Amino acid sequence: MTAAIDIRAVTRTYGHATALDNVSFRVPEGSICGLFGSNGAGKTTVMSIIAGHDRPSSGEALVLGDTPFEHEVTGQRISFIRDNQRYPDNYQLKHVLRIAPEFAPDWSAEVAAELVEGFRIPAKTPIKKFSRGQLSAVAIVIGLASRAPVTLFDEPYLGLDVGARTLFYDVLLRDYGRHPRTILLSTHLIDESESLFDRVVILNAGRVAVDCDRDEARELAVVISGAADAVGRLTAGRTVLQTRAIGSLSSVTVTGDADEALLAEARRTGVQVASASLQQLVAAYGAPAGDAAEQTDHQSTRTTQQKEAAAA
Numbered sequence: 001m002t003a004a005i006d007i008r009a010v011t012r013t014y015g016h017a018t019a020l021d022n023v024s025f026r027v028p029e030g031s032i033c034g035l036f037g038s039n040g041a042g043k044t045t046v047m048s049i050i051a052g053h054d055r056p057s058s059g060e061a062l063v064l065g066d067t068p069f070e071h072e073v074t075g076q077r078i079s080f081i082r083d084n085q086r087y088p089d090n091y092q093l094k095h096v097l098r099i100a101p102e103f104a105p106d107w108s109a110e111v112a113a114e115l116v117e118g119f120r121i122p123a124k125t126p127i128k129k130f131s132r133g134q135l136s137a138v139a140i141v142i143g144l145a146s147r148a149p150v151t152l153f154d155e156p157y158l159g160l161d162v163g164a165r166t167l168f169y170d171v172l173l174r175d176y177g178r179h180p181r182t183i184l185l186s187t188h189l190i191d192e193s194e195s196l197f198d199r200v201v202i203l204n205a206g207r208v209a210v211d212c213d214r215d216e217a218r219e220l221a222v223v224i225s226g227a228a229d230a231v232g233r234l235t236a237g238r239t240v241l242q243t244r245a246i247g248s249l250s251s252v253t254v255t256g257d258a259d260e261a262l263l264a265e266a267r268r269t270g271v272q273v274a275s276a277s278l279q280q281l282v283a284a285y286g287a288p289a290g291d292a293a294e295q296t297d298h299q300s301t302r303t304t305q306q307k308e309a310a311a312a
C-alpha cells in the first residue's frame with residue numbers, strides 16, 4: 001500500500017512522561033482511519049507530530065513522503081482540526097470563509113456553504129462568543145471544505161448535537177467518495193462513527209495495541225456472554241482481553257474469531273457469542289492495564305507489522 005502517513009518507531013517524551021512509546025503504523029493513501037484510545041493514550045500527540053506541530057523525540061514521521069515538521073510544502077497539504085483553534089477577537093464567520101481558502105488550494109465553497117447552512121452557524125456573532133458546538137462546526141467547515149490531501153480530525157465534534165454530527169458523517173462520506181483523500185479521525189463516539197472507517201488504530205498508554213483493516217478488526221475478538229460458570233468453561237485456555245460481571249452473568253472478550261467448536265458448545269450451553277464491535281474492541285484493547293475487572297498479564301497486541309513479521 002502507498003502510505004500517506006507513515007509513523008516509524010516514534011517515541012515522544014515530555015520530561016519523565018512518555019506520551020508515545022515506539023509507535024509505528026501506516027495510513028494508506030485514500031482511506032479513512034479511526035484513531036482510538038482512552039484519555040491520555042497519545043492520540044493528540046501523534047496527530048500533532050503528523051501535522052508537523054511537534055516532532056518525535058526519536059523515530060520518524062513521514063507524511064506524503066516527507067517529514068512534516070518545519071516543512072512548509074507538506075504543511076500546506078495537511079489540515080489539522082482540533083478543539084483549541086483560536087481566532088482573532090473581531091472575527092466573524094465571513095472572515096474565516098475569506099481567509100481559509102488562501103491556505104487550501106482545493107477549497108470547496110459549495111461544501112462550506114452547505115455545512116454553514118446545515119450547522120446554522122451564526123453569521124454576525126463574533127466567533128469568540130460561539131458555543132462549544134458552534135466552534136466545532138466552524139472547525140469542521142474548514143476541515144471538510146479544505147479537501148486537504150491529508151486531513152486530521154482530533155475529536156472534531158465536541159459539543160455538536162446528534163443532528164449536526166450526522167450531517168458531518170454524511171458530508172464527509174459523500175465528499176470523500178467524490179474527492180478521495182486520507183483522513184485520520186480520533187473520537188470517543190465510536191459506535192455512531194463506526195461505518196466511516198476502513199482502517200483502525202487503537203493506542204493504549206502510548207503504544208499501538210491494534211493496527212489493521214476494519215474487516216480484519218471484526219475477526220480480532222469475540223464477546224462470550226451468559227451464565228458465569230458456562231462462560232468460564234468456554235473461555236478457559238483462551239486469551240481474555242476483558243471480563244465484565246453482573247451478578248451471576250458475565251461477558252468476556254477473548255481474542256480470535258468464533259470457531260465451529262466454540263459456537264456449537266455455546267449453543268448447547270445457552271451462551272451468546274458475537275464478534276466484538278469496534279467499541280468493544282477499543283474498550284478491550286485500549287483499556288489502561290487494571291481498568292478491566294479482570295485481565296490477562298499480557299494484553300494481546302495485534303498490529304499489521306507483527307502479522308507481517310509472523311508471516312515472513
Ligand SMILES: Nc1ncnc2c1ncn2[C@@H]1O[C@H](COP(=O)(O)OP(=O)(O)OP(=O)(O)O)[C@@H](O)[C@H]1O
Nearest residue numbers: 014017018019037038039040041042043044045046
Ligand atoms: N506538552 C506536554 N507536556 C507533558 N505531558 C504531555 C504534553 N502533551 C501530552 N502530554 C501527556 O502525554 C500523554 C498523551 O496525551 P494526548 O493528549 O496525546 O492523549 P489523547 O489520547 O489525545 O487523550 P484525550 O483522549 O484525553 O484527548 C498524556 O499523559 C499527557 O498528559
